[in-house]
Amino acid sequence: MAAELDIPQQLELRLPADMPWDEVAALARRVAAVSRWVLGDLACMTESRWGEARLERLAAEADVGYSALRDYKAVAQAFPAGSADRSAHAWSVYRVLAAQPDRLELVSGAHDQGPGRGAGSGPPDFCRPGDTTL
Numbered sequence: 001m002a003a004e005l006d007i008p009q010q011l012e013l014r015l016p017a018d019m020p021w022d023e024v025a026a027l028a029r030r031v032a033a034v035s036r037w038v039l040g041d042l043a044c045m046t047e048s049r050w051g052e053a054r055l056e057r058l059a060a061e062a063d064v065g066y067s068a069l070r071d072y073k074a075v076a077q078a079f080p081a082g083s084a085d086r087s088a089h090a091w092s093v094y095r096v097l098a099a100q101p102d103r104l105e106l107v108s109g110a111h112d113q114g115p116g117r118g119a120g121s122g123p124p125d126f127c128r129p130g131d132t133t134l
Contacts, residue, residue, distance in 0.1 A: 036075070078099070084107050
């Protein structure tokens with residue numbers, strides 16, 4: 001059964017003509033970050049279900065570079081949905097911290113308050129590092 005996703009076919013933003021530059025730049029950063037997280041999660045699922053070879057096809061379908069998609073996937077695996085607030089920092093912060101063993105504590109600001117802070121109900125199986133099963 002296919003998942004029901006409420007994603008608009010066309011995105012139309014009605015931006016004010018006098019929108020200040022700092023708001024335009026902030027919106028652009030946010031849209032880019034959301035896009036990276038979604039592509040990373042899709043890459044996790046794709047590799048889990050169909051293998052790494054299918055990632056190249058996903059990159060082509062999404063019109064992103066294969067190395068960029070692998071990067072998005074690595075960050076999504078390091079910070080699975082539900083494990084950390086993915087909107088608390090710029091995406092580049094998560095990318096830099098992805099290889100750190102205490103990355104979840106670092107992004108939650110709880111590194112001195114013990115492990116587990118900021119953890120949600122747990123990541124989907126397809127985004128757990130090294131997991132190749134659903």
